Amino acid sequence: MESEKITEAGSRARERRYDDACGTALALEFIGERWSLLIMRELVFGPRRFGEIKANLPGISANVLTQRLESLEEVGIARRYHLPSPANVQVYDLTEWGREAAPLMRGLGRWAARSPRHDVSLFMSGASAMMSLQALVDPARAMALPVSVAFHFPGEDFVARVAGGEILVSRGAVEGPDLAFTGDTMAMRRTIYGKAPLARDGAGGTLAVAGDVDLARSFIDLFRLPAKAA
CATH class of the missing domain: 1.10.10.10 (Winged helix-like DNA-binding domain superfamily/Winged helix DNA-binding domain)
Known part of the structure; x- marks a missing residue:
């Protein structure tokens, strides 16, 4: 019934x-x-x-x-x-x-992230984390940094490729990426949006990084949370 x-x-x-x-x-x-x-x-x-x-x-x-x-x-x-x-x-x-509808979802997410009520401490799925990269990348900076980056989240892998000022994302592992990050999505937020110091072992609850640290810093610098609406 x-x-x-x-x-x-x-x-x-x-x-x-x-x-x-x-x-x-x-x-x-x-x-x-x-x-x-x-x-x-x-x-x-x-x-x-x-x-x-x-x-x-x-x-x-x-x-x-x-x-x-x-x-x-x-x-x-x-x-x-x-x-x-x-x-x-x-x-x-x-x-x-x-x-x-994917670009519409990214635009809606970028718009809502300007709200003071946006709580970055809540649960975030791997797909949501990767979509946030697409939504919050600086296209001008990204034009100068062609790079492939693997993300190893618990139970789920993604690869993000920077090309033509955009972030192209696919699910799954990739052979020979330029960089690899390992950790959960909270570690991803601390590292990429919180700009926490990088560590090979992911110390301080950040992503563990494999690859050139300077390149990793350049990749992280492509992203910023939007300013809050007045």
């Missing part, structure tokens, strides 16, 4: 209309429900299993995650499929159109 109530509530939410021709109203119809945009964030850098998405969204229930994923599938933003052997697991991913 409880699952029926959840399903009915989800159906009513998906049928909601704003009676407004503005594209923004339609966007809210698609992704305005709680958790929807954060689920999309977790899929920006490639497919994820249901459990992996849930682990990176503290507070979401399995029922709500199922409902949101179904809603995103229904409107063509997300899709699910099975990875071939040896993985042989069901995963969720963004469609090509769904992934076009």
Whole structure:
């Protein structure tokens, strides 16, 4: 009975209309429900299993995650499929159109980070951490520093490539990066945004760095938190 109530509530939410021709109203119809945009964030850098998405969204229930994923599938933003052997697991991913929302998510995050209520001490997933690099890079500085940087978070690897003033991010390990950082996302924030001193072993709760320390400092200097709104 409880699952029926959840399903009915989800159906009513998906049928909601704003009676407004503005594209923004339609966007809210698609992704305005709680958790929807954060689920999309977790899929920006490639497919994820249901459990992996849930682990990176503290507070979401399995029922709500199922409902949101179904809603995103229904409107063509997300899709699910099975990875071939040896993985042989069901995963969720963004469609090509769904992934076009990535710049919008980065812009929204950069805008909200100017709020005095932005709390940098809260949980941050690996995908969120990497998206923050894309959102907060200084394009002019980045033009002069082509570099590939591996990030080894607990249970998850990413590589960030600086090219043409942008940060290109992909999930997974990479052979022979120019730099490698190891630690959790809080260590990443202390190192990159807090400008904490670098250490090979990650002393002081910072990222452990492998590679040229001067190059690492130059990479870190590409990023700044935005000034707070008045």
